[in-house]
Amino acid sequence: MSAAIIFGVLLALMLTGMPISISLGLTVLTFLFTMTQVPLESVALKLFTGIENFEIMAIPFFILAGNFLTHGGVARRMINFAVSMVGHWYGGLALSGVVACALFAAVCGSSVATVVAIGSVILPEMVRQGFPMKFGAGVVATAGSLGILMLPSVVKVVYSVSTNTSIGALFVAGVVPGLLLAFILGFVTWYRARKFNYPRQPKATWAQRFKAFRESAWGLVMVVVVMGGIMSGIFTPTEAAAMSAVYAFFVAVFVYKDMGLKDVPKVLLNSANMSAMLLYIITNAVLFSFIMTNENIPQALADWLLGEGLGVVPFLLAVNVLLLIAGNFMEPSSIVLIFAPILFPVATKLGIDPVHFGILMIVNMEIGMCHPPVGLNLYVTSTISKLGITDLTVSVWPWLASMLGFLILVTYWPALTLWFPKLVGAM
Numbered sequence: 001m002s003a004a005i006i007f008g009v010l011l012a013l014m015l016t017g018m019p020i021s022i023s024l025g026l027t028v029l030t031f032l033f034t035m036t037q038v039p040l041e042s043v044a045l046k047l048f049t050g051i052e053n054f055e056i057m058a059i060p061f062f063i064l065a066g067n068f069l070t071h072g073g074v075a076r077r078m079i080n081f082a083v084s085m086v087g088h089w090y091g092g093l094a095l096s097g098v099v100a101c102a103l104f105a106a107v108c109g110s111s112v113a114t115v116v117a118i119g120s121v122i123l124p125e126m127v128r129q130g131f132p133m134k135f136g137a138g139v140v141a142t143a144g145s146l147g148i149l150m151l152p153s154v155v156k157v158v159y160s161v162s163t164n165t166s167i168g169a170l171f172v173a174g175v176v177p178g179l180l181l182a183f184i185l186g187f188v189t190w191y192r193a194r195k196f197n198y199p200r201q202p203k204a205t206w207a208q209r210f211k212a213f214r215e216s217a218w219g220l221v222m223v224v225v226v227m228g229g230i231m232s233g234i235f236t237p238t239e240a241a242a243m244s245a246v247y248a249f250f251v252a253v254f255v256y257k258d259m260g261l262k263d264v265p266k267v268l269l270n271s272a273n274m275s276a277m278l279l280y281i282i283t284n285a286v287l288f289s290f291i292m293t294n295e296n297i298p299q300a301l302a303d304w305l306l307g308e309g310l311g312v313v314p315f316l317l318a319v320n321v322l323l324l325i326a327g328n329f330m331e332p333s334s335i336v337l338i339f340a341p342i343l344f345p346v347a348t349k350l351g352i353d354p355v356h357f358g359i360l361m362i363v364n365m366e367i368g369m370c371h372p373p374v375g376l377n378l379y380v381t382s383t384i385s386k387l388g389i390t391d392l393t394v395s396v397w398p399w400l401a402s403m404l405g406f407l408i409l410v411t412y413w414p415a416l417t418l419w420f421p422k423l424v425g426a427m
Helices: 002-015 020-034 040-051 054-071 074-086 092-108 111-128 133-148 154-163 167-173 175-196 206-232 237-255 261-294 297-307 312-326 332-349 354-368 376-385 389-395 397-412 414-423
Strands: none
Touching (some): 002 020, 020 261, 054 092, 054 111, 054 206, 054 237, 054 261, 074 111, 074 206, 074 237, 092 111, 092 133, 092 206, 133 154, 133 354, 133 376, 133 397, 154 167, 154 261, 167 175, 167 206, 167 237, 167 354, 167 414, 175 354, 175 397, 206 237, 237 261, 312 332, 312 397, 332 354, 354 397, 376 389, 397 414
């Protein structure tokens, strides 16, 4: 009964168009003051201890690093390097966009930032060379979703905080699935470009490739800073986030010099606004999780599902359907904060690895970012390309279909996710 009331109030508030953070907060307050006897002191204590988490500090640092990279010319140099390597294949510039998105995602950790950074540079050039805008927009919108799957990722930090799963293991676990998804999206791009005979670039010489690599190396070294530091134990994931922010600032301002010191306050303010918005959602989600735990809702759900004989295969299928539906209405961090506390206890009782379950959730959210009505990547790509959401929805379907196939692979082949973290001792 409690569960029905809580989710009924939350759904009703969301249907009014109210932001998810405020919907969560009002749901909690309504339940606290009208339907439970929980002391307000314990709520305040839970709120304080819930957000007083060292791992949460990684979020503003990763957001800051992503903003420095987005405004600091790193994306343009990565695109040049990608073009020098694969530009001579069918649809070379579009294929270079997929490669550049994968490279930028490995150092950025934000899908929206990846779409903005790569799309704003490569889409105008693709149109100039004769690619249909719809084709280019479909590539950028879907390949940009790699931002939350590759190494650093704000969504991974949120999942870690919600479920007490190792951030380091989650970071490393995204490497192999991320590379495989980049390959799949690249293959779809190449196949369609070959089918429609889209333009190819002249083949670059090895000297040109080395020059492009040398120019983009400063950005790529950030992968070593984050991954190498975590795996070697030099610093924690949160410390790695701080190091990445400092390194991104140094590269953008003093190495590439695409930003001046006068531009830094604007980037800091923008990062602070984004961080405050996300931390506000987390704050309300902590209270929401506390209410559900206090009412024993996750544990009761787990016991009921296990009592009904639900196995791993149907449970994971149900999770995918639920998260894909949620992706129609919410952005990734909100999905994790609401559903992870509910689904995670069931997953652990069924013996599903927490890291595997986290990557599975993230892949679902990648797909959610690429379809309406709340697909953030679509809206950002629409702004860059000047295409309507309807046109973009049709444009992304070839890549979106391949992502659904990839989701099935990730769901029922845990080794794809867990092999590399175990190999390097991250878990």
